[in-house]
Amino acid sequence: MDFSLTEEQDMLRISARDFLAKECPKAKVREMYKDERGYDTQMWLSMAELGWMGLIFPEEYGGMAANFLDLVILMEEMGRNILPGPYFSTVALCALPLLEYGNSDQKTNFLRQIAKGEAVWTFALGEESGTYKASDVKLRALLEGTNYVLRGYKLFVTDAHVSDYILVVSRTGEGNSPEEGITLFIVDAKGPNVKMEAIPTIGGDRQFKISFDSVVVSKDNILGKIDNGWDIVNFIFQRAAVLKCAEISGACQSVLDITSSYAKERVQFDRPIGSFQAVQHKLANMLIDVEAVQYLLYQAACGISSGSPSPWQISAAKVKANEVYQRICIEAIAIHGAIGYTIDHDIGLYYRRVKAAEFVAGDTDLHREVISAALGL
Amino acid sequence: MDFRLSEKELALKEEIRKFAEAELPTDFVRNTLIDGEFRDFEFEITMSKKLAQRGWLVMSWPEKYGGRGASLFEQTVYEMEIAYWGIPGAWMGISGIQWVGPCLMMFGTEEQRDKYLPLIASGEKDGVWCTCYSEPNAGSDFASIQTRAVKDGNHYIINGQKVWTSAAHRARWCWLAARTASNVVKKHQGISIFIVDMKTPGVTVNPILNYYGRHHFNEVFFDNVRVPASNLVGEENKGWYYLMQSLALERRSIAPTIYGSLKWILEELASYAAQTEYEGQSLSRNSLVRAKLTDLVIDLEVLKIFAFQLAWQISQGQIPIYESSRNKIMGDDLMKRGAITGAEILGIYSQIDPDSKWAKLNGAVQGAYLGFPGQAIAAGTAEIEKSIIGQFRLGLPKSY
Numbered sequence: 001m002d003f004s005l006t007e008e009q010d011m012l013r014i015s016a017r018d019f020l021a022k023e024c025p026k027a028k029v030r031e032m033y034k035d036e037r038g039y040d041t042q043m044w045l046s047m048a049e050l051g052w053m054g055l056i057f058p059e060e061y062g063g064m065a066a067n068f069l070d071l072v073i074l075m076e077e078m079g080r081n082i083l084p085g086p087y088f089s090t091v092a093l094c095a096l097p098l099l100e101y102g103n104s105d106q107k108t109n110f111l112r113q114i115a116k117g118e119a120v121w122t123f124a125l126g127e128e129s130g131t132y133k134a135s136d137v138k139l140r141a142l143l144e145g146t147n148y149v150l151r152g153y154k155l156f157v158t159d160a161h162v163s164d165y166i167l168v169v170s171r172t173g174e175g176n177s178p179e180e181g182i183t184l185f186i187v188d189a190k191g192p193n194v195k196m197e198a199i200p201t202i203g204g205d206r207q208f209k210i211s212f213d214s215v216v217v218s219k220d221n222i223l224g225k226i227d228n229g230w231d232i233v234n235f236i237f238q239r240a241a242v243l244k245c246a247e248i249s250g251a252c253q254s255v256l257d258i259t260s261s262y263a264k265e266r267v268q269f270d271r272p273i274g275s276f277q278a279v280q281h282k283l284a285n286m287l288i289d290v291e292a293v294q295y296l297l298y299q300a301a302c303g304i305s306s307g308s309p310s311p312w313q314i315s316a317a318k319v320k321a322n323e324v325y326q327r328i329c330i331e332a333i334a335i336h337g338a339i340g341y342t343i344d345h346d347i348g349l350y351y352r353r354v355k356a357a358e359f360v361a362g363d364t365d366l367h368r369e370v371i372s373a374a375l376g377l
Numbered sequence: 378m379d380f381r382l383s384e385k386e387l388a389l390k391e392e393i394r395k396f397a398e399a400e401l402p403t404d405f406v407r408n409t410l411i412d413g414e415f416r417d418f419e420f421e422i423t424m425s426k427k428l429a430q431r432g433w434l435v436m437s438w439p440e441k442y443g444g445r446g447a448s449l450f451e452q453t454v455y456e457m458e459i460a461y462w463g464i465p466g467a468w469m470g471i472s473g474i475q476w477v478g479p480c481l482m483m484f485g486t487e488e489q490r491d492k493y494l495p496l497i498a499s500g501e502k503d504g505v506w507c508t509c510y511s512e513p514n515a516g517s518d519f520a521s522i523q524t525r526a527v528k529d530g531n532h533y534i535i536n537g538q539k540v541w542t543s544a545a546h547r548a549r550w551c552w553l554a555a556r557t558a559s560n561v562v563k564k565h566q567g568i569s570i571f572i573v574d575m576k577t578p579g580v581t582v583n584p585i586l587n588y589y590g591r592h593h594f595n596e597v598f599f600d601n602v603r604v605p606a607s608n609l610v611g612e613e614n615k616g617w618y619y620l621m622q623s624l625a626l627e628r629r630s631i632a633p634t635i636y637g638s639l640k641w642i643l644e645e646l647a648s649y650a651a652q653t654e655y656e657g658q659s660l661s662r663n664s665l666v667r668a669k670l671t672d673l674v675i676d677l678e679v680l681k682i683f684a685f686q687l688a689w690q691i692s693q694g695q696i697p698i699y700e701s702s703r704n705k706i707m708g709d710d711l712m713k714r715g716a717i718t719g720a721e722i723l724g725i726y727s728q729i730d731p732d733s734k735w736a737k738l739n740g741a742v743q744g745a746y747l748g749f750p751g752q753a754i755a756a757g758t759a760e761i762e763k764s765i766i767g768q769f770r771l772g773l774p775k776s777y
Contacts, residue, residue: 001689
C-alpha cells in the first residue's frame with residue numbers, strides 16, 4: 001500500500017488551486033448564477049489551454065495522457081471552488097465513454113474538439129420516473145430507412161442550453177431484460193426538433209427538459225453497439241460517480257476550512273467559539289467525515305486507474321460522499337449561526353448544491369443496493 | 378497511491394486463516410470484548426506460545442529481540458486477522474506487545490531490553506505485563522496522578538493507588554507511571570515511568586468486576602514498594618513523553634482489531650439475515666436491515682483504510698498527530714453501531730447469555746454489545762480524542 005501522491009499530482013493540485021483561486025473566486029460563482037450561459041467562456045478556454053479538458057486523453061487526441069486519479073485530484077479542486085459550467089457533463093459524463101467506446105472516427109472528431117475547449121457535451125438519461133432503471137427508459141429510437149428517429153423526452157439534463165452534442169440513452173429494442181435494447185446516440189444539440197425547457201433548481205446549476213420530436217440521427221452517431229448501450233451507461237455511472245465524489249470531497253474540505261477558521265475568529269463569552277467543546281467536537285466529526293470521503297474516493301479512483309474498478313468500492317464512496325456533503329453543510333451553518341444563513345456567506349453556496357450532487361450517477365439508495373448485493377443480502 | 382495488499386500480506390492472511398481453522402474449536406465463544414483475554418488464561422497462553430513459534434507474536438520487532446522485522450502493514454494485517462478469527466492470546470496482557478516492548482526499544486537501557494523483550498516474545502506467562510496509569514482522581518485528566526516514587530539510594534520507594542488496570546491479576550510485570558517531582562510549572566512535567574515486578578512486597582491487586590461480572594480490570598495498591606533505580610525507564614521526569622508514545626502505539630492497534638472483529642460479525646449477520654425468515658420473506662430483504670448493514674460495511678471500509686494509512690504514515694517515519702485519535706473515534710463508534718444493529722437483527726435472541734447454547738453467532742453480538750461501552754473509554758474517551766483533533770489538527774484553542 002502507498003498513500004502518497006506523486007510529485008506531478010502535487011503539482012497538478014497546486015496549480016489547479018492557484019488557477020481557480022484567481023479565476024474563480026466566489027464573486028465569479030455568484031456572477032455566473034445570473035449569467036445566461038452560466039459559465040465564463042474565457043475561463044473555459046484557459047482551462048483547455050492548461051490541458052484540463054483532455055487531461056486523460058491520449059496525446060493523439062490532444063490530451064495529456066494523465067490517469068484517472070489525476071483527474072480526480074483536479075476535480076477535487078473544482079469542487080472546492082464550486083467551478084460553474086459544463087466541465088463535468090462534457091468530460092465526466094461524455095468524453096470518458098467516447099474514449100472507451102467510440103470508434104476511431106468519433107474519437108478523432110469529438111475528442112480533439114473537446115480537448116481544445118471547442119465543444120460542450122451533455123448526457124441525457126433520466127425521464128419522468130426520476131430513477132436510473134433501464135426499464136424506465138421510454139424515449140424510443142426507431143430505424144426509418146437508414147437513419148434512426150428519436151421520439152420522447154429527457155429530464156434533468158445538465159447544461160443542455162450550452163451543449164453542442166447530447167449523448168442520449170434510447171430504447172431501440174426489447175430483449176429478455178430491460179437492460180437489453182438500449183442504445184446511446186450522439187445527437188446534435190442545436191439540430192432541428194430538439195427543444196429545451198429550463199428546470200429551475202435550488203443549486204443554481206442548469207438543468208433542462210429536452211424534447212426530441214422526431215429527431216433524425218445517422219447510424220454513424222451510435223456510440224458503441226446497437227442495443228448494447230446499458231453497459232456504457234454503467235460505465236458512465238461508475239466513472240461519473242467517482243468524479244462527482246471528487247467534487248464533493250473538495251467542497252467538503254472547503255466547508256471545513258471555512259468553518260474552522262470562523263470558529264477561531266468568532267468571539268462570544270470572551271472566547272473564540274472554537275474553544276467550546278460543543279463546537280470543537282462538531283468540527284472534529286466533520287474532519288473525520290471529510291477524510292472518510294477522501295480515502296474512499298481515492299481507493300475507488302485507484303481501482304479505476306489500475307484497470308480493475310471495484311463497483312462496490314465506487315458505490316461506497318458515493319453513498320458516503322452524498323451523506324457527508326449534506327451533513328457537513330448543515331453543521332457548518334449551525335456553527336456559523338445566523339450569518340451562515342445569509343446570501344452573502346459562502347456556506348450557502350455549498351449547501352444549495354448538495355442535492356444537485358446527490359442525484360448524479362445514481363442516488364444513495366441505488367449505490368447502497370450495489371453494496372447490499374455484494375454482501376449477499 | 379495504491380490500496381492493494383502485497384502478495385506477502387495476502388499470503389500472511391491465508392496462513393492465519395489456516396492456523397485459526399486448525400487451532401480453534403468450532404464452538405469457540407467469541408465474547409472476548411466482555412472479559413478481555415483473561416478468562417481461560419491457560420488456553421490463551423497455549424495460543425500465545427503457538428503464535429510465538431510461528432514468529433507472529435511480535436512479528437514487527439527486530440530479530441535480536443525475538444521478532445522477524447515484519448512491516449507495519451504485515452503487522453496491521455495480522456492484527457485484523459487475529460481479531461477476525463477471534464484468536465486469543467495474541468496480546469500477552471495487552472501492554473507488553475503493544476507498547477512496553479516498543480517503548481523499551483526506543484527509551485530503555487540495553488540491560489532492560491535484553492531482560493524483558495525475549496520474555497514477551499516467548500509467549501510465556503513471565504512475559505505478561507500490565508500498565509498502571511489511571512488513578513481514582515486521574516482519568517482523562519491523567520497528568521493529575523498522585524502515586525509517588527521517591528529516590529532512596531539505589532531504589533525508588535513507590536506509594537499510591539492505581540485503578541482500571543487490565544490484566545494486573547495475570548501480569549508478572551507492571552509498566553507504571555508515578556510522580557517523581559511535584560515542584561513543577563506544569564503537572565505533566567514531574568512524571569516518570571518504572572518497571573515493577575508484580576511479586577515485589579507491597580503490591581496488592583484487587584479485582585474489579587465489570588457489570589457483567591467478568592474480571593478484566595483491577596485496582597492495584599503500592600505500599601512502600603521498593604524498586605531498583607535501574608528499573609527507571611529513560612530519564613526521570615520525562616515520563617509524559619514516553620506515555621504519549623505508548624498511548625499512540627495503543628491507539629494504533631485499536632482500528633485493526635475492531636475492523637477484524639466487526640468484519641466477522643457483519644459477515645455472519647449478513648448470512649444470518651439471508652437465512653432467517655421474517656414476515657414471509659428473508660430478513661435480508663428488509664430494507665432497514667439492508668440499509669443498516671450496508672452503512673456499517675461502508676464505514677468498516679473507512680476504518681480499514683484509516684488503519685493502513687496510519688501504518689503507512691508511521692512506516693514513512695512521520696509522527697502521527699491526530700490520526701490514532703481519528704481511528705479510535707471511528708472504531709468505537711462503529712463497534713457501537715455494529716453491536717446495536719446486530720442486536721436488532723437477532724431480535725429476541727440478542728438477550729441470550731453469550732456462553733449459552735442458545736446464543737447465535739457464537740455469542741459475538743452480545744459480547745460486542747456488553748463490551749463496547751467499556752472499550753470506548755479505554756485508552757482515551759471520544760471526548761478526549763475529539764479535543765486532540767480539534768487542537769492538534771484543526772488548530773483550535775484548547776477546550777479544557
